[in-house]
Amino acid sequence: MTIFGCTGCGAELTAPLTRVALPDSAHQKHGYHATAPVLMGPGTYAVDPAPSGPPWRRWSEISPEEAEAQGVHAPVCALSFGAQGAVALAPGDLRNTAVIPDRCGGHCCGLDGSDGPNLACLRCARPVATRIDDCPLWQVVWLEARAVRRIRDEPEAPAAGWDEVVAGEGSAPIDLSGGWNPRWEATVGAALARLLAASDGTPLAVPDGPLAPLFRRALDTLLPPGPGARTVALAGPGLPATAPSPDLALVPRHPGTGEVWRPPGGTIPVPLEAAVWVWLARAPERVLLPVTGGLPEGVERDDPLPLRPWYRFRPAGDVFFHTLARLPEVRRPWLRALYEERRERPWADPF
Template structure:
């Protein structure tokens, strides 16, 4: 496990944390809704793409420059912030204090529009951004040039496996209480479809009958039209036997 410290004075800014994959729903939320913490306790993730301010309008940036920032479809604004920012759960932050003049938000919390809004208590350097406004998951983003990673001296826990997904806290129903799609499911399904299209390299795909076909058939038929040489897709997960490998 690691801890992150202030690059200026060495003050520890986090509890011991272990690196995990960046959640696919990190930048996908819903306006006028408050979301829970993005990260599990004692974990952190790194976003290789630019995030946070400054932002530039899509019309000003253009398709080619947006692609260099990792954005490949039109969006209202493109981030030109730092790459490799580190995200942790707010409860894992230590020895940081809010910078009052940088605590603007849309309506229900902080949205980070003014840049880092958390300062190191040891030296006063701006080191991180707290975000918890509507449409954002509750999170703290450490600035990569303001912090340094150090070994914590605590052993890392075992890598999560399929069995961990069966625990109640990891079960996410597809539908919200108001009847709308789960925000996490919407993001995960979109990412899964993108991976499927990229992996098959344009070849047609045969989906297993049932919920997967019901969910993805329309999009798969649009992006991977039927034809000869179709590849088959199998399921994996808790309680699902590993399929026998085929050519």
Template sequence: MDVFTCAGCGAGLTCPVQRVALPVEIRYRGGHHWMPPLMAPGTYAVDPEPSGLPWRSWEDAGEAGAAAAGVHAPVWTLSLGARNRIVLSPGDTRGTRLLPERSGDSCLGVVGGDAPNLVCAACGLGVGSREDDCGVWNTVRYEPHAVVRRPLGLPAPPPEPVRPTPPLDPDGGWNVRWRAAAGAALAHLLAASGGTALDLPEGPLTTLLGRDLARLLPPGPPALRVALAGPGRPAGDADLVLVPLHPRTGRPWSPPGGVPVGLPADVWAHLALPPETSPMPVSGRPPAGVLRDDYPLPDRPFQRFHPDHGTLRHVLARLPEVREPWLRALYDRL
């Protein structure tokens, strides 16, 4: 467990928080509606990619400058800002003051501007930015040079068992985490395919990715087999295996065979583990403290599943394989 303090005066800026993997849906943009906090309470993540000012066009940065920022294919705008910003839930911050006049162009809330819109309440140092506008995750991002991580020397809470995340939200729409996970996995599968068709097993994996792989890769006999693999689920003779990412480190599970492609552990668990069965109804009132569970999710979504296009392009542009002519041509078509 850690706390973050102001680099200027040492004042505390967070409650105790635990580092976890950066959520795969961090690049998702939600349109004209309010977005919830990205990070779970009591956690933080580090974003290793450059973000924020200064921004450059692809032409101005040049291929060499873009590659130095980890981008290998054209993007609309390229950030050359700081790496390793600290991403938190706003409720876990302490001792800061919001300056709305420093917000950038926004609609219904605030976003980061030219200068940090959060300052240390004790000394006035700009320490980060709060964002809660429509279409962006509700987050606080601390500048890496403005805060200091202070380990508390306390053991982290024991890891909770991975709970499968259902693919559908209560309103019948596809869950954002599923769409982002599918977009990232699709990018890695395309890069590993070598430009040939892939053989997916029948079932939810084909529902998740099969239609888009068939649309983006040329027709023909499959050259590589894809399968799910993970703890208690061997990879067999598959060439590419979708495996769970560790919730805290973000590292993929290492299979004994096959090239691993990571999925968030909660998404992978829903695909790979046996489905839960609905309990049998009982007579009488439930015991005190027991909540009803009537499985209110709709049986069918109101639209087809589509991997998140923004996540797909973002991940693909940052894979070195995108410089191969066939994959660059596919990227340009996207």
């Protein structure tokens, strides 16, 4: 367990926290809602290895060598040259801070962090964190890497094994409003970028089943049609091996360590957040049955009816472009051309 404190005075700024992997949705804009979801679970934190905050520089001011040193291989609007290692946590896990009144800029319904750190240490008034809760953004607090330090860092329990991860609770794809879960949109957006990078520009075939509404239309839109399609399937701990093995496999990413499950043979792994993968792996079992007997195929009970989306699934475009720009494969001419053409119209199908 870790407690973060102020580097200026040593005051405790957080509850005890356990480190987890940074969510794919960390920098996602998911729509305009009066109350946005909370990014991090209670009692957890994640570290963003990329620089964040000022100074910012426009792409035209950055040399290719400087961009690649930050792991960026394709044009973006601007890059941060601030400190690495910002810490994300749930707002409820923050302690001993106060809002800085003149840094409360926001777009619509809350704070968006555009004015820089907006929370100060109560003891010494040092700016230490940025609270974000504006309507298109996840609710989160980002601790400034240079303003905080670990003041208690006790050994944590061993990470859960894959059997325990698979037995965990999955993340439902549909929320109570009938909309797609934005975490699903984010992790599919990231996986879509990695599938394109691994495709070598050849078509990818997605089988019927739970993967089809998430990936098939997007891959058919972004990749050219033709013979010789490579296969994509779900794989991971507890799932039976298929013959022949797929060319690419969507596999779980460990929620604690970020480790990606490795399929056997030459199959290329493409990670999904574990909670999404778990739901997909169990999807064939989600058939509603009466207490006794059975129902005809395609007939469902009405107590209650399963949640259904009221619109077609769309991967998160901002997560897709963010991920693709940071994959070295985007330097290949065909993928660089696709990236730049799609950035000119980011809301076009399939996004």
